[in-house]
Amino acid sequence: MRFEGIYTPIVTPYFDDFSCNEDALEKTVEHLIGAGVHGIIVAGSTGEYYAQTEQERIWMMNRCAELIKGRVPMIVGTGAIRTEDSVRFAEAAKAAGADALLIATPPYAYPTGREIALHALAIDRAANLPVMLYNYPGRMSVNMDEETLDRLGRSPNFCAIKESSGDINRVHMLARDYPHIGLSCGMDDQALEFFAWGARSWVCAGSNFAPEAHIALYKACAVEGDFTKGRAIMSAMLPLMSVLEQGGKFVQCIKYGLTLRGIDAGPPRKPLQPLNKDDKRQLAEVIRTMNTTISKIIGEAI
Amino acid sequence: MSDLLTLGEYQAIAADLDLPRTAFIDGKFRAGSGAKFATINPATGDDLVEISGCNSDDVDFAVGKAREAFDQGGWSKMHPSDRKDVLIRLCKLMTRNRRELAVMESLDSGKPILDCETIDVPETIHCIKWHAEAVDKIYDQTAPTGDDSISMIVREPIGVVGAVLPWNFPLMMLAWKIGPALAAGCSVIVKPAEQTSLTALRVAELAHEAGVPRGVLQVLPGDGPSVGEPLGMHMDVDMVSFTGSTETGKRFLRYAADSNLKKIVLECGGKNPAVVFHDAENLDHVAEHVVNAAFWNAGQNCSATSRLIVHATVKAPLLKRIEARLRDWKVGDPLDPGNRIGALIDAEHCNKVRSFLNKKDMGDGPFVSPVIYEVGADDSKAKDEIFGPVLSVIEVATNNEAIAVANQTEYGLAASVFTANTRRAIRAARDIRAGTVTVNCYGEGDISTPFGGYKQSGFGGRDNGVHAHDQFTELKTIWIDLTDPSEGDNVG
Numbered sequence: 001m002r003f004e005g006i007y008t009p010i011v012t013p014y015f016d017d018f019s020c021n022e023d024a025l026e027k028t029v030e031h032l033i034g035a036g037v038h039g040i041i042v043a044g045s046t047g048e049y050y051a052q053t054e055q056e057r058i059w060m061m062n063r064c065a066e067l068i069k070g071r072v073p074m075i076v077g078t079g080a081i082r083t084e085d086s087v088r089f090a091e092a093a094k095a096a097g098a099d100a101l102l103i104a105t106p107p108y109a110y111p112t113g114r115e116i117a118l119h120a121l122a123i124d125r126a127a128n129l130p131v132m133l134y135n136y137p138g139r140m141s142v143n144m145d146e147e148t149l150d151r152l153g154r155s156p157n158f159c160a161i162k163e164s165s166g167d168i169n170r171v172h173m174l175a176r177d178y179p180h181i182g183l184s185c186g187m188d189d190q191a192l193e194f195f196a197w198g199a200r201s202w203v204c205a206g207s208n209f210a211p212e213a214h215i216a217l218y219k220a221c222a223v224e225g226d227f228t229k230g231r232a233i234m235s236a237m238l239p240l241m242s243v244l245e246q247g248g249k250f251v252q253c254i255k256y257g258l259t260l261r262g263i264d265a266g267p268p269r270k271p272l273q274p275l276n277k278d279d280k281r282q283l284a285e286v287i288r289t290m291n292t293t294i295s296k297i298i299g300e301a302i
Numbered sequence: 303m304s305d306l307l308t309l310g311e312y313q314a315i316a317a318d319l320d321l322p323r324t325a326f327i328d329g330k331f332r333a334g335s336g337a338k339f340a341t342i343n344p345a346t347g348d349d350l351v352e353i354s355g356c357n358s359d360d361v362d363f364a365v366g367k368a369r370e371a372f373d374q375g376g377w378s379k380m381h382p383s384d385r386k387d388v389l390i391r392l393c394k395l396m397t398r399n400r401r402e403l404a405v406m407e408s409l410d411s412g413k414p415i416l417d418c419e420t421i422d423v424p425e426t427i428h429c430i431k432w433h434a435e436a437v438d439k440i441y442d443q444t445a446p447t448g449d450d451s452i453s454m455i456v457r458e459p460i461g462v463v464g465a466v467l468p469w470n471f472p473l474m475m476l477a478w479k480i481g482p483a484l485a486a487g488c489s490v491i492v493k494p495a496e497q498t499s500l501t502a503l504r505v506a507e508l509a510h511e512a513g514v515p516r517g518v519l520q521v522l523p524g525d526g527p528s529v530g531e532p533l534g535m536h537m538d539v540d541m542v543s544f545t546g547s548t549e550t551g552k553r554f555l556r557y558a559a560d561s562n563l564k565k566i567v568l569e570c571g572g573k574n575p576a577v578v579f580h581d582a583e584n585l586d587h588v589a590e591h592v593v594n595a596a597f598w599n600a601g602q603n604c605s606a607t608s609r610l611i612v613h614a615t616v617k618a619p620l621l622k623r624i625e626a627r628l629r630d631w632k633v634g635d636p637l638d639p640g641n642r643i644g645a646l647i648d649a650e651h652c653n654k655v656r657s658f659l660n661k662k663d664m665g666d667g668p669f670v671s672p673v674i675y676e677v678g679a680d681d682s683k684a685k686d687e688i689f690g691p692v693l694s695v696i697e698v699a700t701n702n703e704a705i706a707v708a709n710q711t712e713y714g715l716a717a718s719v720f721t722a723n724t725r726r727a728i729r730a731a732r733d734i735r736a737g738t739v740t741v742n743c744y745g746e747g748d749i750s751t752p753f754g755g756y757k758q759s760g761f762g763g764r765d766n767g768v769h770a771h772d773q774f775t776e777l778k779t780i781w782i783d784l785t786d787p788s789e790g791d792n793v794g
């Protein structure tokens with residue numbers, strides 16, 4: 001499987017009592033597919049999987065499969081502290097009809113490269129589905145190092161890596177030494193750099209509420225190869241990136257962004273707290289400015 | 303024989319195998335960018351494993367890594383004795399894993415485990431070891447140039463080599479190519495046959511473990527258009543050594559002409575005769591060799607004796623003995639050590655072989671039992687390479703006719719002659735246009751003797767022996783002027 005395009009890690013909309021807002025979930029799926037995203041990721045960090053019970057996660061993957069109806073690929077995250085749990089999520093994902101898995105490093109145990117590889121291979125054996133790896137040392141404290149990647153090469157299912165380290169040297173290493181593992185941008189403020197190094201996909205939480213802008217950058221860079229236009233679009237997106245990546249309220253911003261588009265994504269689950277009024281105002285203004293600028297660049301209203 | 307395990311034990315090893323699923327590039331297993339394909343067990347038709355195939359992007363990448371490794375000199379400029387040590391270490395690792403390799407080979411190719419254990423695996427190891435041990439004993443030359451100069455004639459590794467393998471001897475053909483090529487210091491990119499990629503991948507992994515540097519031995523599974531053609535057309539591949547059909551061999555010559563004039567060595571088809579003269583000694587002995595020659599590996603062997611050219615006076619007693627011996631050649635489950643003939647490689651090949659058979663001999667499934675047909679010299683069974691367990695018997699009346707029929711083929715790989723008369727034997731050996739002619743036996747010579755074909759059986763070099771080493775090297779002359787201008791007549 002080749003991952004190409006914009007892959008949205010879908011939020012889990014909640015009511016104020018933190019139960020799932022199914023209506024909003026359905027609207028979100030329709031809105032994303034309507035906007036033209038290329039795939040939907042269930043149980044990414046943006047979906048707050050870490051705050052959900054096992055039953056909720058399995059319900060979520062089944063429900064999303066029903067809503068997506070095969071119109072775009074569904075990728076399911078298997079993130080868990082215990083390998084056995086990840087394996088169970090992978091099996092459930094396969095049963096739900098997932099097209100691929102997102103496999104992250106297991107957090108907290110601080111495994112070695114070899115141990116991460118064995119963890120991922122165990123999940124792979126259980127499901128035998130295409131896999132996008134997920135390297136996110138900022139949250140997990142460990143990197144998928146060369147030992148991990150070399151060992152994972154034993155299975156052809158590992159066909160992409162969502163690189164969220166922010167370390168540009170890793171982007172170079174992956175592009176040069178692992179061209180067979182598709183590079184996927186997992187660091188929004190480096191999207192232009194990823195595309196310059198041949199990334200063909202972008203896992204971007206911001207595409208929950210601004211799919212058009214993210215698709216515009218992907219098209220300019222990855223499809224048309226027009227990096228001058230790409231740089232202009234990226235420049236217009238950077239203020240949003242700084243709000244998202246540097247404000248410490250990532251999921252809250254994504255959910256509120258969706259709320260601004262008329263789909264009530266609700267509050268994040270605890271321990272996170274919703275945005276305050278100032279944050280909301282700032283985010284709304286940044287999105288408005290970005291959309292206006294990008295519309296001018298691409299000559300289409302977004 | 304006593305070393306062989308039971309069917310149950312082989313089945314247990316088979317169930318436990320960790321089969322490779324991806325290419326081996328730059329010292330790592332990694333998925334190719336091409337289409338996935340299933341490698342099947344020819345005996346059962348079951349998928350053994352799905353392999354991620356390579357394409358021209360992978361070829362480009364692997365050639366880049368091979369070139370980088372070659373230029374850096376970590377292998378190409380390593381002291382020959384050290385290269386020898388690494389390759390001998392590989393042989394030890396292969397010996398330690400010989401059972402795994404034998405079972406993997408049997409599962410993937412349909413070959414009887416008996417052959418894998420007693421012939422393919424040990425000869426593969428022996429071949430690599432032979433070239434490893436030879437490489438620090440091969441001397442260069444100096445030419446007789448007189449006192450004023452000295453010329454050194456040296457051999458240097460040719461560079462990046464593409465080795466394109468057939469499916470009939472996945473391990474042995476791998477060894478025939480990588481043994482001398484690696485010993486010579488080349489970087490090698492192997493394209494195994496699509497049907498049989500597994501053991502080459504495993505050997506590459508073992509070679510890396512033995513100390514062959516990354517980029518020096520890479521294995522890219524995939525089909526001809528996806529991997530073979532890009533290798534043949536690549537501007538930075540210095541040589542392709544190909545074993546397979548004559549038709550594909552011709553294609554590689556065209557690729558070379560259309561790209562960088564890379565050197566091409568071809569080892570192609572055969573329609574090999576065994577000539578039995580009226581005075582052949584000991585027909586039991588002859589029968590034993592003819593049966594081995596025709597039916598070993600189910601006749602899927604470019605040097606298989608597929609034509610028995612026999613003098614009328616000895617035909618009947620010889621055929622009787624051949625048929626008697628054939629009763630021992632049981633056909634069936636390749637993992638059963640009692641069987642001598644396993645499954646043909648795939649359904650397409652089975653159909654091709656069956657198209658030559660009479661209806662009653664066709665059988666079904668992947669197994670074809672040995673058959674013997676008496677035919678005329680112009681019959682298609684006497685001329686076409688069937689590559690199956692089919693022996694065509696042609697009766698002749700005179701010695702001259704025997705030689706003429708033996709040469710009545712577009713191929714010229716191997717032949718054998720059986721006679722008690724030494725002079726007749728040597729004359730026949732000279733008169734038959736083939737790369738190897740054996741007398742009073744069937745064989746291909748051994749690791750020390752060159753193997754390759756006349757006519758459309760091959761071109762450009764020979765496998766085995768130091769001659770194989772030569773084909774993976776370039777010949778260089780270094781001419782040094784020894785005259786000293788300060789000692790000239792006009793000085794002073």
